[in-house]
Amino acid sequence: MKLQLSYPQRKKINKAIQITGSKSETNRSLLLQALFPNIKIENLSNSDDGEVMQKGLEKSTGVVDIHHAGTAMRFLTAYFASQEEKEVVLTGSKRMKERPIKVLVEALRELGAEIKYENKEGYPPIKITGKKLEQNKVSLPANISSQYISALLLIAPSLENGLELELIGKITSVPYIKMTLALLKQIGVDASFNGNTINVNPKNKVEDTTLIVESDWSSASYFFSIAALCEVGTEIQLSAYKKDSLQGDSVLAEIYKDFGVETSFSDNQIVIAKTAECKLSTVNYDLSNAPDIAQTISVTCLGLGIGCHLTGLHTLPIKETDRLAALKTELSKLGGKVDIDSESLTLLPCDRITSRVEIDTYNDHRMGMAFGPLGIKTDVFINDAGVVSKSYPDFWKDLRTLGFSAEEV
Numbered sequence: 001m002k003l004q005l006s007y008p009q010r011k012k013i014n015k016a017i018q019i020t021g022s023k024s025e026t027n028r029s030l031l032l033q034a035l036f037p038n039i040k041i042e043n044l045s046n047s048d049d050g051e052v053m054q055k056g057l058e059k060s061t062g063v064v065d066i067h068h069a070g071t072a073m074r075f076l077t078a079y080f081a082s083q084e085e086k087e088v089v090l091t092g093s094k095r096m097k098e099r100p101i102k103v104l105v106e107a108l109r110e111l112g113a114e115i116k117y118e119n120k121e122g123y124p125p126i127k128i129t130g131k132k133l134e135q136n137k138v139s140l141p142a143n144i145s146s147q148y149i150s151a152l153l154l155i156a157p158s159l160e161n162g163l164e165l166e167l168i169g170k171i172t173s174v175p176y177i178k179m180t181l182a183l184l185k186q187i188g189v190d191a192s193f194n195g196n197t198i199n200v201n202p203k204n205k206v207e208d209t210t211l212i213v214e215s216d217w218s219s220a221s222y223f224f225s226i227a228a229l230c231e232v233g234t235e236i237q238l239s240a241y242k243k244d245s246l247q248g249d250s251v252l253a254e255i256y257k258d259f260g261v262e263t264s265f266s267d268n269q270i271v272i273a274k275t276a277e278c279k280l281s282t283v284n285y286d287l288s289n290a291p292d293i294a295q296t297i298s299v300t301c302l303g304l305g306i307g308c309h310l311t312g313l314h315t316l317p318i319k320e321t322d323r324l325a326a327l328k329t330e331l332s333k334l335g336g337k338v339d340i341d342s343e344s345l346t347l348l349p350c351d352r353i354t355s356r357v358e359i360d361t362y363n364d365h366r367m368g369m370a371f372g373p374l375g376i377k378t379d380v381f382i383n384d385a386g387v388v389s390k391s392y393p394d395f396w397k398d399l400r401t402l403g404f405s406a407e408e409v
Helices: 023-035 048-057 070-081 102-110 146-158 174-186 217-229 248-259 291-304 323-333 365-376 385-390 395-401
Strands: 003-006 014-018 039-042 061-065 087-091 114-117 126-129 137-141 163-168 191-194 197-200 209-212 235-239 261-266 269-274 282-286 307-311 338-340 345-347 357-359 380-382 405-408
Touching (some): 003 365, 014 395, 023 039, 023 048, 023 070, 023 146, 023 174, 023 209, 048 070, 048 385, 070 087, 070 102, 070 114, 070 126, 070 146, 102 146, 137 146, 146 163, 146 174, 146 197, 174 197, 174 209, 217 235, 217 248, 217 261, 217 269, 217 291, 217 365, 248 261, 248 291, 282 291, 291 323, 291 365, 323 338, 323 345, 323 357, 323 365, 357 365, 365 380, 365 385, 365 395
Parallel strands (some): 039 209, 137 163, 282 307, 357 380
Antiparallel strands (some): 003 380, 003 405, 087 126, 163 197, 191 197, 235 269, 261 269, 307 345
């Protein structure tokens, strides 16, 4: 499906949008519920990734295909490795088979897991024979994806001896680790995070608990971008959000002040308001703790005609696509001048956006959504627009609610 995006009304926006639960919190909560069935969950994400995670947790044997869902691959690897009498082959899309899993597999093997590679060493598909994991000490490089770390922490309370996890080097994506630990705390698990060592105590049973999933801040990022690109006076109300969010991407509220966008909180809702024009010529951000908003920020800067230098992006090349390479290609189509290296992106100020460009999405939901807001500035075409269902199936519908034209061509 190809969509033509534009904003024909050319006026201030004043609308309200309801966004479903965070994909990150949903997947963590679902795994905890599988380990402790008396946990209830409210406001689950309606994303493809959430559905894949749910279906995977229901399996005991056979092939579990998680398609493009990287979080599900990491979390389910740890889950099945710790479940006696379960034997599965975890596999996914062609791209998933190119995304490394070795660091997590080796850590689980140290704990006593039985995992074999079905094809290429270090990559899915993997065959997992669930076992009782009796070892309780393991180490991981601290600069890897936080999903490897969270996968181990989530199964830790179900292990007979709990877990002592040492992180070697400089820790990145700390908010996602803290999110996992906060959810463990909500279900009564004792855990500590001191220096580079995380300890999680075993827990045989949890009390009846309801986990309420906050709406997704990564999804909110596109509305911050829309507000930044709109006229002063635009206001977009989003729900349901917390001021004391567990999600690292909530840093958006601070970052977008640079673009003239203010955020106010009230009754689990946020109002995103464009209060001033952006006066900056370039911005610099270290996104080590929130790499998923790099695409949104770089497109916002292109739309505003300003430059940006974004660092801390070392995990982006192993996402659904190589996001750094993809960003360089697509921003360049629109007239942007972009340089990238293994962990950063630099965009020079651009005073004119090329119109009627076709944006490729690379099987990556965030590529489609990040470029959608540019419809405020010019007509753009989004190829394979249905890819947004991975995390936000209602995205194009919600843009239409704001007054966008999103026509299939």
